[in-house]
Amino acid sequence: MSKIEDVKVNVETGKTKLIAGVVQEALDAGDSPQDILQAMIAAMGVVGDKFSAGTIFVPEMLIAAKAMSKGVDVLKPHMTGEGSSSLGTCVIGTVQGDLHDIGKNLVGMMVESAGFTIVDLGVDVPADKFINAIKENDNVTLVACSGLLSTTMPALKQTVVDIKASGLTGFKVIVGGAPVTQEMADEIGADGYAADAGGAAIKAKALVTAA
Ligand code: B12
16 A cells, blocks of 8 residues: 555544644655645545444544644645745634634645744634634734535625625735635635635635735
């Protein structure tokens, strides 16, 4: 089995104690951090499909997520750049009612490497917590809202609406997450959307430098 395949299997089967070593072995074997990350994302796709099919349940999803997070920890130093922080502060969080944070964490990691300072509000974040963070932190130039559940799309919309209605200025709002589309982002009044973490970093930089 190739090291990359090994990484995928260890995430899929939630091998939280082994995954860090396996990711390190893949790096040592010359696999790129991007390829290793893609393998882990693909593994979570398989996990989601198995959940949909009813062959695994929430605890298995959770343990796979933990394995992925531990794998990402090993990759992080290999993926982030200088982090000059010259583009201001990005307030990031997963919207109210939603506990998914792997995608949000990857977006935070890539946006940080694009030159932002990250203020991570975590998961299940109500709109007023985003608004308070914009007020309380210096030079907030970007707000990034993540949502993974169809049922939390109304919360995503409400968050963007409330942030925009707060009267605060000087920042752009970017949204994303598996059910989110460009069309939806436009509809709810977000300034930007990206399908993945790499795209989020590019979009974030473009939005803020064009402002
Ligand atoms: C792991 C997981 C969990 C874990 C989460 C742990 C954690 N720490 O995150 C746990 C077990 C807690 C969980 C719980 C639930 N889950 Co879940 N979960 C998943 C799973 C398997 C993987 C998610 C993931 O991490 N993907 C990998 C990351 C890298 O991808 P991503 O999140 O999409 O992020 C990328 C992009 O979307 C984008 N992005 C993300 N955020 C942002 C933000 C911005 C600003 C931008 C620009 C881009 C961006 O960039 C990211 C990186 O490339 C998915 C299946 C799947 N295929 O996604 C189901 C899935 C999302 N879950 C689902 C469900 C139904 C649930 C539960 C309701 C199950 C239940 N009955 O309790 C609960 C809900 C709990 C809650 N209130 O949130 C469904 C959602 C269906 C739907 N359309 O609404 C899915 C799709 C599974 C399925 N096929 O049915 N889950």
